[in-house]
Amino acid sequence: xxxxxxxxxxxxxxxxxxxxxxxxxxxxxxxxxxxxxxxxxxxxxxxxxxxxxxxxxxxxxxxxxxxxxxxxxxxxxxxxxxxxxxxxxxxxxxxxxxxxxxxxxxxxxxxxxxxxxxxxxxxxxxxxxxxxxxxxxxxxxxxxxxxxxxxxxxxxxxxxxxxxxxxxxxxxxxxxxxxxxxxxxxxxxxxxxxxxxxxxxxxxxxxxxxxxxxxxxxxxxxxxxxxxxxxxxxxxxxxxxxxxxxxxxxxxxxxxxxxxxxxxxxxxxxxxxxxxxxxxxxxxxxxxxxxxxxxxxxxxxxxxxxxxx
Numbered sequence: 001x002x003x004x005x006x007x008x009x010x011x012x013x014x015x016x017x018x019x020x021x022x023x024x025x026x027x028x029x030x031x032x033x034x035x036x037x038x039x040x041x042x043x044x045x046x047x048x049x050x051x052x053x054x055x056x057x058x059x060x061x062x063x064x065x066x067x068x069x070x071x072x073x074x075x076x077x078x079x080x081x082x083x084x085x086x087x088x089x090x091x092x093x094x095x096x097x098x099x100x101x102x103x104x105x106x107x108x109x110x111x112x113x114x115x116x117x118x119x120x121x122x123x124x125x126x127x128x129x130x131x132x133x134x135x136x137x138x139x140x141x142x143x144x145x146x147x148x149x150x151x152x153x154x155x156x157x158x159x160x161x162x163x164x165x166x167x168x169x170x171x172x173x174x175x176x177x178x179x180x181x182x183x184x185x186x187x188x189x190x191x192x193x194x195x196x197x198x199x200x201x202x203x204x205x206x207x208x209x210x211x212x213x214x215x216x217x218x219x220x221x222x223x224x225x226x227x228x229x230x231x232x233x234x235x236x237x238x239x240x241x242x243x244x245x246x247x248x249x250x251x252x253x254x255x256x257x258x259x260x261x262x263x264x265x266x267x268x269x270x271x272x273x274x275x276x277x278x279x280x281x282x283x284x285x286x287x288x289x290x291x292x293x294x295x296x297x298x299x300x301x302x303x304x305x306x307x308x309x
Contacts, residue, residue: 013038014050021054026062122171125188132166134194135175139163144199150190161186162201169217176207183221213246218269225264228271229285233258236281245274260285268293 013036020027032043047056047063055066125132138145145163150156161177166188168174173188178201210221225247232240234257240248247264254260265271268290275282275294284291 010050014046017046017051018054021056021063021065024065026059026064028062122168123173123189125173128189131191131194132188134196135163135166135191138194138196139165141196142200142203144197144201145194146197147194148192149186150192152187152190156192160197160199162199164204164207165211167211167217172217174217176211178204185217213264215246215263215265215270216273218267220266223266225266226287227262227264228287228290229260229262230271230275231258231260231283231285232278233281236278 016036017027017032029040029043029047033040036043047058056063057066058064134145137143142162144160146158146160148156148158159179161179161184163175163177165176166173167176175186175188175191177184177186183204206221210219213219213225229251237257237259240259240261245263249262251260251262263271271284271290272293275284275290276297279294279298284294
């Protein structure tokens with residue numbers, strides 16, 4: 001909860017600063033730092049990083065809004081910031097979804113200018129709106145569906161499943177569902193011809209908690225989570241401080257900027273891709289068998305490279 005508290009404080013501070021600038025005030029870093037009981041460095045970071053996309057500039061050590069610019073799209077600047085962020089997220093999805101979202105948000109914002117930019121690689125599913133509508137209705141009404149599914153290993157087969165939630169992991173869309181009381185993850189674009197049945201089922205009350213604590217779509221239900229201890233050197237430790245993994249627990253922060261931390265996972269593939277991404281800056285301390293998987297993978301990679309050359 002500490003992270004949410006920090007975010008709320010930052011959002012409140014940025015909103016007040018933007019309001020002052022919007023009212024034509026010239027702002028001093030030192031005065032703002034005193035007002036918000038924080039450091040000059042934090043306020044300077046607000047201007048140089050967090051508000052850099054807004055039309056503001058510094059003159060004679062005072063920050064000002066550019067002449068002729070007004071933030072008047074909504075009654076609340078905090079609402080405005082949230083809407084700008086939502087719009088940029090939907091742009092990352094692309095396709096018809098992005099177009100429709102932009103039209104809806106424009107009705108609220110009354111302006112096309114957006115000072116926020118995001119780079120999100122989210123799969124476009126706008127061509128599946130019809131199927132998604134069926135799935136959403138089935139989830140709300142807790143009704144099973146019949147559908148066809150292509151698992152990309154065998155021929156397309158028909159199945160009956162109990163849909164629980166549409167989720168997005170790492171930019172890809174999945175349907176979480178029960179089949180024969182086993183929790184399954186179905187790649188959304190490989191589902192076709194979903195039809196609701198009269199069969200009903202009970203809501204899975206544990207799913208939301210399971211999703212909150214998962215790192216990737218590889219999470220498992222009915223498997224006791226196990227702890228993975230990691231060491232991050234200075235080069236990557238800051239990224240795990242900025243955006244902690246679910247269940248992340250810091251064990252030690254070292255003077256050289258490195259840190260040791262742990263996470264709980266239910267499947268090794270929740271953590272393996274992350275470690276491989278950060279090689280050679282992130283190391284597995286425990287359990288040893290996960291480190292051995294990584295070492296074997298590196299050996300295979302090395303041999304494959306040698307065979308190519």
